[in-house]
Amino acid sequence: MTDLIEADGLRRTYTGGFEAVNGLSFTVPQGEIFALLGTNGAGKTSTVELLEGLAPPSGGAVRVLGRDPYRERAAVRPRIGIMLQEGGFPADLTVAETVRMWAGCTTGARPTGEALELVGLTARQGVRVSQLSGGERRRLDLALALLGRPEVLFLDEPTTGLDAEGRRDTWELVRALRDGGTTVLLTTHHLEEAEALADRLAIMHQGRIVTLGTPAEVTASRPARIRFALPETVPPARLPRGLRAAADGRQVEIRTHELQDTLGALLAWAREADVRLEGLDARSASLEEAFLDIARAQRHETVVV
């Protein structure tokens, strides 16, 4: 499949020498939802602005739809849709007026009604932008990004400020667009969003990609976790050695790549020793743990799984 987004050794250095993006390379094939995940300040927005062609990279190369999005802006823009982290709309225009303005600037724009329908803002079309809630503004921003039926869609934190229902609706919409062939690159710091939505994701830390793969691949390399509390009469030292348990007072945590075997051994021991494991909780690695591990470890080398 053709790669519609290509980043090769991408760098962005701000005046003053701060390196926000530090040698990123990745590609996104047509029809994929690709998520850039990272803590605040990881360099997600700085990266997306390079891909969108809002700024030239300090080093490396970007291609979107096979072209340079900064130098060939006029050729690329009609085929992409962009939602910035913070929408800039004149506060004194209504929702419908804002869409109309944007439609006049967009090749092959959807009708205003259809765009507002997509994001569920039909009932608010006569309302001034200044009167909208934060979530409604995000949805208006999304409507504008979708107006020209883009082939490539860039969404910078698309669901920030949305309530749970609004977030689900946006996910549904993004999936539907992907199923229709749209390529989507989004940034998020919501792990469940990346897990639920992304076909592939990259975890960014300090301007670099630390891990890249499908959500399953990223989590597969992480250990599962078992937690429980021992009764006061049972010291942690009585636990079988092979479990490699770590105790903090009565609280015990076991990290394992073989969840089923380890859990079986633990339960067999507990039955034999007649020990009740309070608050027993066993779970496979989640993206959240992978993410937190990475944020904690502050690793610099790129791990591609």
Added chain:
Amino acid sequence: MAANTTARLGALGRAELTLLVRNRTALFVALLMPLSLVLVIRSSLDQVDLGAAGMSVIEAALTGGIGMVLLMVVHTNLVSAYVARREGLVLKRLRTGEPSDREILTGIALPSLALALAQCALLVTGGAALLDVRAPQRPVLLAAGVLLGLVLMTALAAATSAVTRSVDSAQLTTLPMFLVSAMGSGLFAPLQVFPERIASLCELLPLTGVMTLVRAGWLGGGDTKELLGAALTALAWTVISVFAVQRWFRWEPRR
């Protein structure tokens, strides 16, 4: 391609017109200030002997009024508009779309330019119909002067917005241009009544060339050499301003 440009400019201009109508202060300044300043100019001219300039008090006031329109409706108004759109992240958002940088700046300027043009037309026709002022002697020259003024004021406004941090500080950053032009470019009194050395210095100011073309176009007079010099001065300022915009214009707020 040309049709797309027209559509984009139309869409941007229409949105900006809506915003102008909803911004009472800006609308008030744009609609009433220039014409009321014509009255101020007129009363100040009672003290001046206009014999050397070859025009009546009301003619000097009305031609000065065109300069006022250019300054207030175009320059002052647009500095605020560009700064407000920049600080509201509107410029940044517009740049994610299809309009080119030039289309964005032009589209935002359109309502102010149209308003200024209408007021200039009002001054000319009103003066001729009601105030016994000469009809334009060389209409093409007058139109060229006004158009050059519109372009120059727009470019200067965009350049001025680069050094303006907020809409509030626009009141301050537009003041030098206003004062220098009002006093030095012959708005209140034609340069002919100034001492010669001061007058020749004032000829180099941004708006002076435009004013010379406007007065010669409307009232007649002015030899070719003088008009050529005026046109070149205005053009030079336009080129400098456009260069400044390309070099220093800010599309998003400082972080």
